[in-house]
Amino acid sequence: MSLSDHPRVYGTVALTAAFAAGILVTLGFKDCYPELENRYQRRRNRNLSRSNGDYGVVVPTANRVHRESLIFGPVRLEDHEEVTSNINSSFDWVEGIEGCIGNTPLVMIRSLSEATGCIILAKAELLNGAGGSPKDRVALNMIQDAEERGLLVPGRGDTIYEGTVGSTGISLATLARAKGYKCHICMPNDMAIEKSQLLHHLGATVERVNPAPITSPDHFVNLARRRAREHEAVHADGSVGFFADQFESMANYQAHVKTTGPEIYRQTGGQLDAFVAGAGTGGTIAGVAKYLKEEKNLWETRVVLADPQGSGLFNKIRHGVMYSSTEREGTRRRQQVDTMVEGIGINRITENFESGRVLIDDAVRVTDEQACRMARWLVEHDGIFCGSSTAVNCVAAVVTAMKLPRGSRVVTLLCDSGNRHLSKFWKHIGDMGLENDTQAQAEDLFAELGLEELKR
Helix, strand or coil: CCHHHCHHHHHHHHHHHHHHHHHHHHHHHCCHHHHHHHHHHHHHHHHHHHHHHHHCCCCCCCCCCCCEECCCEECCCCCCCCCCCCHHHHCCCCCCHHHHCCCCCEEECHHHHHHHCCEEEEEEHHHCCCCCCCHHHHHHHHHHHHHHCCCCCCCCCCEEEEECCCHHHHHHHHHHHHHCCEEEEEEECCCCHHHHHHHHHCCCEEEEECCCCCCCCCCHHHHHHHHHHHHHHHCCCCCCEEECCCCCCHHHHHHHHHHHHHHHHHHHCCCCCEEEECCCCCHHHHHHHHHHHHHCCCCCCEEEEEEECCCCHHHHHHHCCCCCHHHCCCCCCCCCCCCCCCCCCCCCCCHHHHHHHHHCCEEEEECHHHHHHHHHHHHHHHCCCECHHHHHHHHHHHHHHCCCCCCCEEEEEECCEHHHHCCCHHHHHHHCCCCCCCCCCCCCHHHHHCCHHHCC
16 A cells, blocks of 8 residues: 555655754754854954954954864855944044033923923033033134134144133133143132132133223233233243133124024924023023024014123113112122122123124013022922022023913023032022021922912
């Protein structure tokens, strides 16, 4: 009796034969695998080495053994796949400290958002990698602009001169060293001492001078301008002195038109109802306002000035008159803006501020006490340790939010860390008793800031 007479038996035999053949083929081709792995690792190592030069990462390879197949004998593989390399696909780095400037995160401040019923967002400019403030953007743009115009030449021994209350100087000093320049800073001697100490450690020459009106030749800005003019006479080495002139240089506000404004627009998807910021030079608020309104046509977005006590800008925006009550004869305590807040507030109109003044819709005046209480509130409720100008911004953001419908988006800035304000601003907060362990944590934001009338 043949197999053909029994189909079931025939099928079983055929299946068994196919299974045995599969085993033999697998045993024959399994020896390809080590060689394939060897070729892959060798090709990968060569690719990494070509991409990274001396910085290539060495990846161990498998043993380069040619094993024999049970059926086909020695196996030799040829890889015809084209290998391409792209350094950016394996690594992500920036060039120099200037590469750490910009693209700062936009952070929702939870406690302020919950209290106001709006979404209050703060651009964390204190995370800029050079000087830790929005002045990093300004300093970099001013230096690049001067280089493009031939006013600064790396390696020539040039010195950058600037009059500043601290943050711009810190940014300039950091970038000056990184780009091959020296830095000379003039600043009022009533600014927090840690700022001038930091400038010294950054290699800058620091002149602390008595506060003086802008009309005086000894005003810190005028002194810096004079030092730059005197540079070539003092240094007969072919180097030049460059006065950065942050208050009047158009490279200041243009830095925010080019970077800060576009970043805010992208991070909010263009959906923001208000932008709130203080003004010292005026570059930040003017630059962001110009981008949002003139370039992106967000004319419905309100731009609001956050102004500390003693500054005249509040009245300039609200009433068209540059005046502060502390300007009255016999009432002024110091020659500059009568506040402990540093970095914002001024009693003159700069070119930067003027460039965007007509785009500013409103202004909020913030007292020193409100700023101190807001700074402590942010530590207690959000873990944000900020400086005085940030505290002013946040008070103004709260006031602005309460004038808008619930759910509105308000964007402001976290300008710098409280680490630069320990000896003055934060010392005063301690003197107010706001850091006593026995004091209960404030839970009513509006009562804490004296703004009960704004409650919804």
